[in-house]
Structures are given as structure tokens and as C-alpha cells.
Amino acid sequence: MNDETAARASLISSASDAGSKVFATILTRSPISRIDIARHTGLSQAAVTKAVSPLVAAGLVDAPPAAHRDGNPGRPVAPVSIIPDAIVMLGVKVNVDEVVAVATDLATAVIAGARRALxxxxxxxxxxxxxAVVADLxxxxxxxxxxxxxxxxxxxxxxxAESGVVRESAIMGWSEEPLGGMLQQRLGRPVTLENDVHALTVGxxxxxxxxxxxSFAIxxxxxxxxxxxxxxxxxxSGAYGVAGEIGxxxxxxxxxxxxxxxxxxxxxxASTSAIEAAVSAAHGREIGIDEAARLSHEGDxxxxxxxxxxxxxxxxAIATLVNLAGPELVIxxxxGVSNFDLFDRNLRESFEAHAFGAAARCRIVTRPHTFQDWARGAAAAAIQSLVQ
Structure with a gap:
């Protein structure tokens, strides 16, 4: 991290509550006028202008000269926008057999990628x-x-996330592992450690x-x-960081x-390994998820x-989540989305059978996520941590 990047990161992380709100609004809704920033944040236009000025001076935000909307007199419109390449953030998704990493700009556009087997x-x-993947990036x-x-x-x-400790990971076989501190010591960089689905949700x-x-759930x-x-x-996240663990x-x-x-x-x-185990036991041999899906399509x-x-x-489980929290959308x-046709009808029927009243209006949609998308979510979580 050079001095300019360190100064930008320090400005973002040390901003007042108003400054953080303004920067987050520009970051996620760029380009946006100061009037609309004030509307989204509930701040006065004077407070917005005060918060924008140091961001412009630091090279984080671009603010072209104000212009009147459609050439008409009245309050000028001065759209401001994020400068995406002002900061680069790295994101890493830890899988059971590999680590997948990306480098993104401030808007989480992927600009480089790498992966290493474990x-x-x-x-x-x-x-x-x-x-190793950080060095590759x-x-x-x-x-x-x-x-x-x-x-x-x-x-x-x-x-x-606050202490950087993996309290429990059944997939990795970990308990009370201070992974965040280990990484920060090894890499000499600020590290944000987060649950993978929470990071994806941040993205x-x-x-x-x-x-x-x-409101939505993933x-x-x-x-x-x-x-x-x-x-x-x-x-x-909840008081203990495990809110929404329907699994x-x-x-x-x-x-x-x-x-x-x-x-x-x-x-x-419902996990991949559970489905594999059930089909393998029935056939007396080891069967992977792809073969299990093929067999199901063939009517096995x-x-x-x-x-x-x-x-x-x-x-x-989704109906239980929706009944408790009331999101308007579940993604x-x-x-497993690649085989969603094998889940779709029974999943929706079960949801409708257990969703209470108006909760049944919640839409359920699919959205494929690659492991690079998961790594991008980790980068988004790090950006959010810096801003907030």
C-alpha cells in the first residue's frame, strides 16, 4: 500500500457517521447528485457538500462543475461519482479443496483473478x-x-468477524481458529474475515x-x-454473527x-454430500452429485x-425464514443451482405449504454464483468494513 492509498483508506475509515453515509451512497449509487444524496441519507445539502469536499480532494470521488438540469435556471445539478480505481481490494473465498481470489476496484468490478488448490x-x-494467491494477484x-x-x-x-476468529467450520474441520490474525501477521495487510454467505449478501x-x-435473503x-x-x-449478522443459519x-x-x-x-x-450419501447407499457404490443428478433425470x-x-x-426452511424475517425476495x-430443476417444484410446494399468510407472496428466484462471485463478495465485505 503506497502513501496515497493509505491516506485514502484512512480518510474513509475515519470519516464521521455523516461522511460514511455520504461515501457509501456515492459508492453504491454513482453517479448521483448532491440533492439525491441528501434525500437518501437524510442529511442537509450543506452537510453533504461538507462530506463530499475531502473525498474529491483525496481522489476518491469525481465532481464535475455543476450544471442546470436541462439548461433551465434554478438549483444546479452537480452529479458526483466514485473513482473506481482509487482503491483496489482483494477478496478470497476459502473452499474445502481450493482458495479462489479476485482483485476488485471500489465498485467490486473484478480486475484480476487467481486460485490455488489446497x-x-x-x-x-x-x-x-x-x-500464494495474493502474490499471484x-x-x-x-x-x-x-x-x-x-x-x-x-x-x-x-x-x-469482529475478532477474526472462525469459531466453527464443519467443512474445514476448524474450531476457534484465529484465521484473521494469522493472515494479518503473514500478509501485513488489513484483513476482514467473514462468513461466506454473509459476504455474498453484502455484495x-x-x-x-x-x-x-x-429486504431480501440469499x-x-x-x-x-x-x-x-x-x-x-x-x-x-445478529449478536453472535450467525443470524439466518437455516442449514x-x-x-x-x-x-x-x-x-x-x-x-x-x-x-x-439437503447438502450435496447428504444427497450423494443417500444415492450411494441405495446403489452400493460411491456416486457423486453429477451422476446422482443424471440418475434422477433418468427416473432412478x-x-x-x-x-x-x-x-x-x-x-x-425457507418458509421458516420468511415467516420470521419477512423478506420480499429470496435468492x-x-x-446446487445447476441442478435446480430437480428441486424447483417440490421446494416451491413445500414453501407454499408452510409460508404463513402474506409471507407466501415472497418471490423465490435463482441466481447462479460462481466461486469468483463468492470471492467478490469477500472483497465487498472488506470495502464495507473500511467504510463503516
Whole structure:
């Protein structure tokens, strides 16, 4: 990080509450007039002008000369816009078998990408793999690497973002691992550690579908069943950072053991590994998810039952989430979306059967997310952490 980037990052992170609101509004709604910034933030136009001036001076925001709307006299319109390449942020998604990384600009447009296979799952090996992809990104960025302001890292599981500790990750086999501190010491950069679905939700909140939606939830289907909540303009983490964990609602048969060690979790029936295990047991051999999907399409009873059972319990879990939190939209993402035709009808029927009253009006849509999208979400979480 060069001196100019450090100064810009310091200006953003040390801004007043009003300054943070103004910068976040410009960041997510650029280009936007000062009048509209005032409307969105509830601040006076004088307060907006005061907050914009240092951002312009620091090279974070562009403010061309004011002009009258349509050439008519009256209050001038002075649109301001973010300067995307003023800061570069890195984002890393930790998977069970690899780490996927991106470098983004301030608007989270991806400008470079890298990935490394994981030879082992222990935190030290993961830290070294992340250090390797960061070095790969720095080489690809060349001179732009001096604009890197920090790193966002997302991991599946119970993550304490404030302390940088992974309290529990069944997929990685971790408990109380201080991954954030380990990375900061190894890389010498500011690190934001976040749950992977919460990070994805931050990305959608600031730069995706959440920008025009008052409330939404993301539900991801794949190796785990995750969810993130965006309510009243904020991503909800809860007091302990685990708000919205529908994958561990005890809705399944108590005889089903989840990878987290608990009984009856949604994931114990609906995760990729649970579907694979059910179909493999029925056929007496190991069957992966792609073959299980093919068998289901071909009418294999065991495969069809496994996907049906998964769809029903996910639909019930989504109805539970919607009944409690009331989002207007649920976005289903994750690698399981590629086989969503096997979930769709049963999931929606189950949701409608359990959604209470007007909650049934909640729309359910699919949105494919690549692992690079997940890494971009980690970068968005790091940007949000800097701003807020």
C-alpha cells in the first residue's frame, strides 16, 4: 500500500457517521447528485457538500462543475461519482479443496483473478495458500498493486468477524481458529474475515439485487445450506454473527447426523454430500452429485427420492425464514443451482405449504454464483468494513 492509498483508506475509515453515509451512497449509487444524496441519507445539502469536499480532494470521488438540469435556471445539478480505481481490494473465498481470489476496484468490478488448490485443511496451510494467491494477484496487477487497501476472506461456518476468529467450520474441520490474525501477521495487510454467505449478501446488498430491494435473503445450496439476510437496509449478522443459519435448523429426522455433529439439521438431508450419501447407499457404490443428478433425470427412484427430500426440507426452511424475517425476495444461489430443476417444484410446494399468510407472496428466484462471485463478495465485505 503506497502513501496515497493509505491516506485514502484512512480518510474513509475515519470519516464521521455523516461522511460514511455520504461515501457509501456515492459508492453504491454513482453517479448521483448532491440533492439525491441528501434525500437518501437524510442529511442537509450543506452537510453533504461538507462530506463530499475531502473525498474529491483525496481522489476518491469525481465532481464535475455543476450544471442546470436541462439548461433551465434554478438549483444546479452537480452529479458526483466514485473513482473506481482509487482503491483496489482483494477478496478470497476459502473452499474445502481450493482458495479462489479476485482483485476488485471500489465498485467490486473484478480486475484480476487467481486460485490455488489446497493440499491440506489446517489453518497454516490455508494461510500459505492465501498468501500464494495474493502474490499471484499482485504480480498480475503490476503497478496497480500499490493501490491495494486490504483483503476480505470468507469461510463457511460460524465466523466472528469482529475478532477474526472462525469459531466453527464443519467443512474445514476448524474450531476457534484465529484465521484473521494469522493472515494479518503473514500478509501485513488489513484483513476482514467473514462468513461466506454473509459476504455474498453484502455484495448483493451494495452492488447487486439488494440495491433496489428493501429486504431480501440469499439461500445457497451446495456443500452446505447457507443463508444471509438483508433487512431495513442492512445485512443482519445478529449478536453472535450467525443470524439466518437455516442449514442448521432442526427440521430433519433426528436420526440424520449433520457434518456439524448435531442431529436433524437441514444440511443432514439437503447438502450435496447428504444427497450423494443417500444415492450411494441405495446403489452400493460411491456416486457423486453429477451422476446422482443424471440418475434422477433418468427416473432412478433412489436419486429422485434424495432430491425430493432435499427440496422439501429446503422449502420448509425457507418458509421458516420468511415467516420470521419477512423478506420480499429470496435468492437461491450456490453450486446446487445447476441442478435446480430437480428441486424447483417440490421446494416451491413445500414453501407454499408452510409460508404463513402474506409471507407466501415472497418471490423465490435463482441466481447462479460462481466461486469468483463468492470471492467478490469477500472483497465487498472488506470495502464495507473500511467504510463503516
Amino acid at each position: 493440499a491440506a485443511h489446517d489453518p497454516e496451510s490455508v494461510v500459505e495458500a492465501i498468501a 499482485e504480480r498480475e496487477l503490476g503497478p496497480k498493486a500499490s493501490a491495494i487497501a486490504g483483503l476480505g476472506v470468507s469461510v463457511s461456518g460460524d465466523v466472528d 448483493e446488498h451494495w452492488f447487486g439485487v439488494g440495491l433496489g430491494t428493501a 439461500v445457497t445450496i451446495g456443500r452446505g445450506i447457507g443463508s444471509g439476510l438483508h433487512l431495513n437496509g442492512q445485512v443482519v 442448521h435448523l432442526p427440521l430433519a429426522d433426528p436420526a440424520r447426523v449433520c457434518s456439524c455433529g448435531r442431529l436433524g439439521c437441514v444440511e443432514a438431508v 427412484p433412489a436419486a429422485r427420492d434424495a432430491f425430493r427430500e432435499a427440496a422439501v426440507i429446503i422449502g420448509t 437461491i444461489g450456490g453450486e
